[in-house]
Amino acid sequence: MNHAKPAYQVIYDTIQEKIMDTTYPIGSLLPSEMELEKRFKVSRTPVRQALKQLENDGYIYRVQGKGSFVANLKPKETWTLMSGFRNHYSTEWEKISARTIEQKKVVKPPYSSLLGLGEHEELIYLSRIRYLNGKPIIYMEHYIRPIVPLAVFEENDTFSSVQQLLKDKADIDYIEVEDEIEAVIADPYIAGALQLPNASALLRGTRICYMENKTPIEVNVFNINTDTWKYIAHYKF
Numbered sequence: 001m002n003h004a005k006p007a008y009q010v011i012y013d014t015i016q017e018k019i020m021d022t023t024y025p026i027g028s029l030l031p032s033e034m035e036l037e038k039r040f041k042v043s044r045t046p047v048r049q050a051l052k053q054l055e056n057d058g059y060i061y062r063v064q065g066k067g068s069f070v071a072n073l074k075p076k077e078t079w080t081l082m083s084g085f086r087n088h089y090s091t092e093w094e095k096i097s098a099r100t101i102e103q104k105k106v107v108k109p110p111y112s113s114l115l116g117l118g119e120h121e122e123l124i125y126l127s128r129i130r131y132l133n134g135k136p137i138i139y140m141e142h143y144i145r146p147i148v149p150l151a152v153f154e155e156n157d158t159f160s161s162v163q164q165l166l167k168d169k170a171d172i173d174y175i176e177v178e179d180e181i182e183a184v185i186a187d188p189y190i191a192g193a194l195q196l197p198n199a200s201a202l203l204r205g206t207r208i209c210y211m212e213n214k215t216p217i218e219v220n221v222f223n224i225n226t227d228t229w230k231y232i233a234h235y236k237f
Contacts, residue, residue, distance in 0.1 A: 007042045011050035014040075019059050019070050025158045027097025027131060030060065030068040061095050063133045072097055072160060095133045100157040101193075102127045105150060111143035114208055115216045124150055126162070129193060137228045139193045143219040147172070162218060163209065172217065176210040181231065186223065194225050203231055 005013070018024045031039065036047045051068055054060045060068045071094040103126050109119035117123070123143045130138040142162050148170050159165045166172040184204045191198050202223045209218040224231070 006046070007040065008046035008049035008053070011036060011040055011042070011047060012053055015050065015054060016059055022156075024070050025156075026070050026072045026160075027099060027134070027158055028070050029066075029134070030070065032067060058094055061133070066134060069097070069134055071095070092132060096130065097134075098128055098130045098158060098160060100126055100128050100153065100159075103150060103153045105146070106143075108143060111219050114219050115143065115145050117145065122146060124148075124153065126153055132228060135228070136194045137225050139190050139223045141221045143221075145215075145217050147217065162220070166217070172211055174209050174217065175212060176214070178208045178210075180206045184223070190223050194223070196225060200225075202226070205231075 015024070015030065024030060030036075030051075033044060033047050033051070036042075036050075037044060040047070051060065051062070055062055055068075058071055061071050062068045103124070105122045106125040107120055107122055108125070111123060112119050112121050115123070124146055126140075126142040126144070128140045128142065129136045130140065144162065148166065152165065152169050153162075163174050166174075182204050184202050186194070186196060186198070186200045186202045188198050190202070191200055194200075194202075196202075203226045205220075205222045205224070207218075207220040207222065208216055209220065211217045
């Protein structure tokens with residue numbers, strides 16, 4: 001009796017394994033259908049069958065004209081609740097990814113002051129972009145109290161959030177956040193990062209995040225393309 005796996009199952013299993021071991025990290029583009037045909041020496045049909053099943057099972061999402069991307073399989077984390085964009089995180093989670101562009105130590109007195117530190121004390125600085133369907137929608141700058149080594153942020157540039165990373169790596173919980181929101185005109189660098197025309201209108205938020213004992217742990221300055229996402233606040237009394 002022949003127990004060989006069908007071709008589509010071999011393709012499915014191989015890609016699934018590479019997603020789970022992060023050979024294909026969250027948000028990354030998978031090889032094209034043509035590349036998969038050559039790699040597995042099969043026709044287009046089993047390739048499409050495998051990709052369709054991976055999509056149905058939540059491992060990937062597909063963008064018309066761009067290809068297949070690795071979905072974020074982690075559960076909807078608590079940090080998504082601390083956001084005026086919780087509705088987007090709830091309904092579009094599998095299409096959302098993030099990537100760190102830069103990580104380094106900096107001296108930034110205004111942010112040191114917000115974090116309750118001396119003006120010459122070094123902070124951890126990250127610049128990150130959040131994507132929807134592979135398109136940049138939020139440009140973020142994080143100024144973080146140096147409570148963990150910079151190396152923690154260098155291990156993986158596609159982690160979902162600073163809050164979740166600090167929880168996973170150092171058991172640090174955020175217990176409160178404060179947001180200040182304003183309308184701004186994008187400077188050329190941020191406009192370029194978000195693939196927008198120069199002088200585009202953006203929504204900018206400055207968020208101070210607190211851990212226990214009301215200790216500020218992070219200042220997050222985020223710039224959002226509101227043509228794609230809308231900020232929604234929900235109050236219940």
